[in-house]
Amino acid sequence: MKIIYPLLFILIACFFLGPMFLAFVASITPASEFYDYSHIFPSRLTLEHINKLLFTLGGFRALIVSIEVALISIGISFALGIPAGYAIARYTFRGKDGVKLAMLFTRSLPLIVVAVSLVTVYMRLNLTDTALGVALAHAAMILPFVVIFTSSIFSSTFIEYEEAGMVFGLTRFGAFLRISLPLALPGLAASAIYGFIMSWNETFAASILSIQNRTLPAHILATAMASPDYFKYAMATVMAIPALIFIFIIRKYLISIWGISLK
Amino acid sequence: MSKLAKVVSQDVKKCFGEVRALDGVSIEIEDGAFVVLLGPSGCGKTTFMRCISGLEELTDGKIYFDDKEISRLQPKDRNVAMVFQSYAVWPHMKVRENIAYPLKLKKFSKEEIEQKVKWAADLLNISELLSRYPSQLSGGQRQRVAVARAIVHRPEVLLMDEPLSNLDALLRVKMRSELKKLHEQLKVTTIYVTHDQVEAMTMGDKIAVMNSGRIIQYGTPEEIYKKPATAFVAGFIGSPQMNFFKCDVVEENGQQYAKFEHVRFKIPSRINNRSVIVGIRPENVSLEPPKGSDSITLEATVYFIERLMPETILHLDVGNAKSRITAKLPNDLVLPEGKKIEVFVSTESLHFFDAETEERIL
Numbered sequence: 112m113k114i115i116y117p118l119l120f121i122l123i124a125c126f127f128l129g130p131m132f133l134a135f136v137a138s139i140t141p142a143s144e145f146y147d148y149s150h151i152f153p154s155r156l157t158l159e160h161i162n163k164l165l166f167t168l169g170g171f172r173a174l175i176v177s178i179e180v181a182l183i184s185i186g187i188s189f190a191l192g193i194p195a196g197y198a199i200a201r202y203t204f205r206g207k208d209g210v211k212l213a214m215l216f217t218r219s220l221p222l223i224v225v226a227v228s229l230v231t232v233y234m235r236l237n238l239t240d241t242a243l244g245v246a247l248a249h250a251a252m253i254l255p256f257v258v259i260f261t262s263s264i265f266s267s268t269f270i271e272y273e274e275a276g277m278v279f280g281l282t283r284f285g286a287f288l289r290i291s292l293p294l295a296l297p298g299l300a301a302s303a304i305y306g307f308i309m310s311w312n313e314t315f316a317a318s319i320l321s322i323q324n325r326t327l328p329a330h331i332l333a334t335a336m337a338s339p340d341y342f343k344y345a346m347a348t349v350m351a352i353p354a355l356i357f358i359f360i361i362r363k364y365l366i367s368i369w370g371i372s373l374k
Numbered sequence: 375m376s377k378l379a380k381v382v383s384q385d386v387k388k389c390f391g392e393v394r395a396l397d398g399v400s401i402e403i404e405d406g407a408f409v410v411l412l413g414p415s416g417c418g419k420t421t422f423m424r425c426i427s428g429l430e431e432l433t434d435g436k437i438y439f440d441d442k443e444i445s446r447l448q449p450k451d452r453n454v455a456m457v458f459q460s461y462a463v464w465p466h467m468k469v470r471e472n473i474a475y476p477l478k479l480k481k482f483s484k485e486e487i488e489q490k491v492k493w494a495a496d497l498l499n500i501s502e503l504l505s506r507y508p509s510q511l512s513g514g515q516r517q518r519v520a521v522a523r524a525i526v527h528r529p530e531v532l533l534m535d536e537p538l539s540n541l542d543a544l545l546r547v548k549m550r551s552e553l554k555k556l557h558e559q560l561k562v563t564t565i566y567v568t569h570d571q572v573e574a575m576t577m578g579d580k581i582a583v584m585n586s587g588r589i590i591q592y593g594t595p596e597e598i599y600k601k602p603a604t605a606f607v608a609g610f611i612g613s614p615q616m617n618f619f620k621c622d623v624v625e626e627n628g629q630q631y632a633k634f635e636h637v638r639f640k641i642p643s644r645i646n647n648r649s650v651i652v653g654i655r656p657e658n659v660s661l662e663p664p665k666g667s668d669s670i671t672l673e674a675t676v677y678f679i680e681r682l683m684p685e686t687i688l689h690l691d692v693g694n695a696k697s698r699i700t701a702k703l704p705n706d707l708v709l710p711e712g713k714k715i716e717v718f719v720s721t722e723s724l725h726f727f728d729a730e731t732e733e734r735i736l
Contacts, residue, residue, distance in 0.1 A: 271462035274429050277449045278456045279523070280479030293466050 131351060137344035145341050160345035168342075170349065173330035176242055180317070180326050181310040183246035185303050188253040193299070196261025197287065201270065211262075214255040222252050226316040233320060240321045248316045253306040260305070264298035265291060301364030304357045311354060378405040378563050379439035379453075379530035381426065386435035386445075388421055388587075395421040397587035398435070403580075405440075406561045408554070410578035412568060414610070418587040419567045423533050426565065427454050439530055450479075455524035456533040459540065461516045463508045469495075469519050470504040476527045494522040497556070514545045521553070525560060534566045538573065550576055571611050575599070583607045605732040608653050608725055614687060617659075617699040619652045620729060632726070635693040639670055640721055645735055653725035656687070659701035659717050668721040674699070676713045681706060690717065 137145070138160055140153040164170040199207060229248055230239065238244035268291050276286035292299075317329035325333060331346045338346075358365075381403040388396040396418045403409050411419040424430040426437060428449035437445045444452050455476070463472055473494055477487045495501045498518040508516055517537065524532055537553070538546045554577050557564050568574055574581050575595045582592045583606075591603035602608035608616045621632035621639065630645065631638040632652050639652050663669050674690035677698060688701040688709070701717055709715065726736040 269460060269462065271458045271460050272464055274449075275456065275458060275462040275464070277429065278427055278454060279476040279527075280450045282448065282450060290464060294464075 131347075134344045134347045134351075137341060138348040140341060142339070142341055160341050161349060164342055164345045164349060168334065168338075169330060170327065170346075173325050173327040174349070176321075176324050177311060177326040177328070179242045180246045180249060181307045183243060184249035184253055184310045185306045187246065187250035188257045188306060189299075189303065191250075192254050192257030193261050195258045196263075197265050197291075199258065199262040200265035211259070214258055217251075217255045221315075222248065222313065223315045223319070225251065226319045229316070230319060240324050242324060245317050245320050245324075245326060246310075248320060249310040249313055252313065252316075253309055256309070257302055257306060260302040261295070261299065264295045264302070267298075268294045298364055301361040304361045305365075308354050308357055312350075378561060380405040381531055381563060381565070382438040383422075383426070384436045384438075386422065386425055386437060387433045388418075388425055388430060389433045394587055396425065396433075399584075399587070399589055401582055401589055401592055403563060403565065405563055408557050408564045408566065408577060408579045410566045410568060410574040410581045411584055412571060412574040412578075412581050412610075413584035415569060417584040419569075419584045420535055421587075422584070423456075423535055423565060423567050426531065427456050427533050428452050453530045454533055455527070455529035455531075457517075457520045457524050457535065457537045459536045461513075461520040461540075463511075463516050463519050463523070465508050467508075468504070469500065469506055469508070469511070472508070472519055473504075473523045473526050476523060480527055482527075490526050494526040497525070497559075498522045513540055514549070517541065517549065521556070525556070525562065528560075529562060532562045532564045534564065536568055537566075539568075539570075546573075553577065571613065575611070583610060585610075601734065602653075602725065603734050605651050605653065605727040608727070612655055612657075614656045614700040614702060616725070617654045617656065619654075619697065620649065621652050622649050623647055634697075637670065637672060637693065639724055640668065641726065642721065642736060645726070647728050647735060649729040650735060651727040651729050651732065653727060654699070654719050655723065655725075656700040656702040658723035659688075659699070659703075659719055661703065661707075661715070661717060663718045664720040669718045670721060670724075672699075672717050672719065674715055674717055676709050676711050676715060678711060679707075679709055681708075688717075690715075 136152065139156045139158060141155060141157045141159070144153045165174070198204075199211065226248060229244075233239040233244050238247070272290050272294065273283075273286040276290040277283060281289060312328060313326075314328040314332055317326040318332055321329060328350060331350065335343055335346060381401075383399055383401050386396055386399040387394070399418070399422055411422060413419045421430060425432055425445075428444070428447060428451075432445050435445070436443055439452070463469075464475070467475065470491060473491045474487050477490055482490070491504070492501070495504055498521055500515065500518045500522060503511060503515060503519070508519065511519065517540075520537070524534075534553075538549055541549060550573060566573075566577060578595055580592060580594055581598050583590045583598060585606055591598055591607050593601075598607060598611055602611060605618065609618070619632075619634040619637075619639075621634045623641070623645065624631050624633045624638070630641040632641055632650050633639075634652070641650075659672075663671075672690075672692050674692045676688060677691050678689040680687040680689070684704070684706050686703045686705065686707040688703065688707075690699050690701060691697070692699055724736075725734070727734055
């Protein structure tokens with residue numbers, strides 16, 4: 112057993128990381144060696160494709176839009192989601208379970224379905240092709256997660272901390288602001304990063320709702336087919352790296368924000 | 375010296391939906407007193423304390439601190455402090471900040487805060503812990519921080535919700551005397567919730583015994599032990615539990631007796647009840663007839679013997695119905711199980727309760 116488990120883990124890790132690694136290597140392989148099948152690893156490495164993708168082919172601009180969209184959608188979904196999550200964690204009210212279930216049901220509706228009808232609404236509201244427009248659609252996608260995450264975060268911070276705050280001189284809202292919120296901060300930060308990645312990776316709604324101001328994945332989708340293969344790999348690398356870094360940072364919170372206890 | 379408050383509650387009721395947690399609690403707590411709310415779990419003692427603190431809203435009734443009604447005030451406007459069962463020492467603040475926080479919220483000056491924090495920390499012996507985080511403290515140390523935080527702004531009323539229940543047995547005994555000494559120094563009106571009768575008896579100036587959302591008896595530990603108001607109180611206070619016999623009242627030659635099988639307990643003065651519950655504390659059962667007073671003899675069979683060193687607790691079968699009673703004897707003793715013995719109870723130490731209402735008669 113002592114040998115089998117590590118072997119199994121290595122196998123699984125290779126399964127997931129192998130393609131990513133190969134894509135990464137391909138993205139820094141010079142064009143001249145790209146179709147040379149005599150060796151896997153190139154004789155020299157280059158950042159040329161990534162450079163070109165970002166600065167000549169409009170990738171950098173799309174990256175900025177992506178970040179803009181992600182930040183706005185996190186802002187909106189947190190402004191609405193934190194109070195909702197707090198309420199679910201702290202209060203019992205009629206239909207609470209129904210609300211929680213409905214949150215999960217929103218996941219069964221593909222965003223593409225929403226996006227199509229959104230286009231017609233956005234045209235009337237002049238929101239098409241704006242970062243705010245895409246961000247609103249993303250906020251709708253992220254919000255249920257924020258509610259579920261924050262409710263499990265607040266459930267795990269003892270209510271006695273808040274009550275002590277109230278007894279010693281804080282109002283109810285003050286106790287939330289000064290006691291529970293600081294205690295929840297690491298979890299909230301992890302949820303924010305998770306939301307960021309969801310928005311960062313979302314392609315379909317972004318493609319439909321924008322034309323000029325495309326987010327990075329939408330931009331890549333629009334241009335990938337027409338590009339040489341090594342650009343495709345450069346795109347994959349540019350997309351994957353921020354997500355990987357962020358997930359690595361929040362890895363130990365991923366379990367707690369899902370409300371799973373491993374005890 | 376800070377102001378002390380008399381705490382008066384008038385017919386306080388609290389319902390959680392259909393459940394009546396408090397069913398008309400009225401009590402008057404003298405200023406500066408140490409009062410223990412004692413009762414089994416679910417009796418409403420914690421709910422009552424939370425009503426006093428303002429963390430629960432009353433369904434009905436009124437609470438006063440001195441002459442000021444505070445029942446509808448927010449907790450922060452009541453000048454109370456609370457020590458929570460889980461301590462609730464804020465984990466994101468250092469010990470110093472935890473203790474200083476109530477002062478900061480009450481807008482004391484920096485110098486005053488520093489001086490008062492030092493005073494409280496010295497009093498609780500935690501001066502060297504001030505720059506640590508709660509996660510770096512043991513349970514007992516966290517407890518001290520919670521108490522320091524509660525007394526630092528000299529509240530009118532100090533509430534403690536089972537503060538010792540999470541400590542180990544040795545530390546609990548130590549903290550018991552320390553908290554009592556602290557109260558003697560500060561003289562702040564203290565309301566202390568516990569289900570532990572030893573804590574209640576040793577710490578309380580007065581004890582309020584609660585059951586099913588009501589106060590059953592309010593008195594000094596001595597009164598509650600010697601003259602329990604109901605069979606419930608009698609059974610709840612004292613260890614091992616008081617022995618009870620359900621008896622019919624019979625009369626012979628003008629003298630009333632409570633009759634249990636062939637045992638007859640003499641009733642000292644005339645009563646009108648048809649049936650009564652006779653209560654005998656295990657410590658009032660002895661192997662020799664008491665000198666200078668009337669006694670009753672019970673024939674019993676030794677069922678089981680607990681040698682606690684030096685005390686001995688005998689579990690005895692009495693009578694045909696095999697009622698089991700316990701006797702607590704002050705000395706070490708060896709008796710074979712199954713041995714038939716005679717035990718004696720002085721007539722003076724009998725408690726009589728009404729069989730229906732369970733209220734004290736004599």
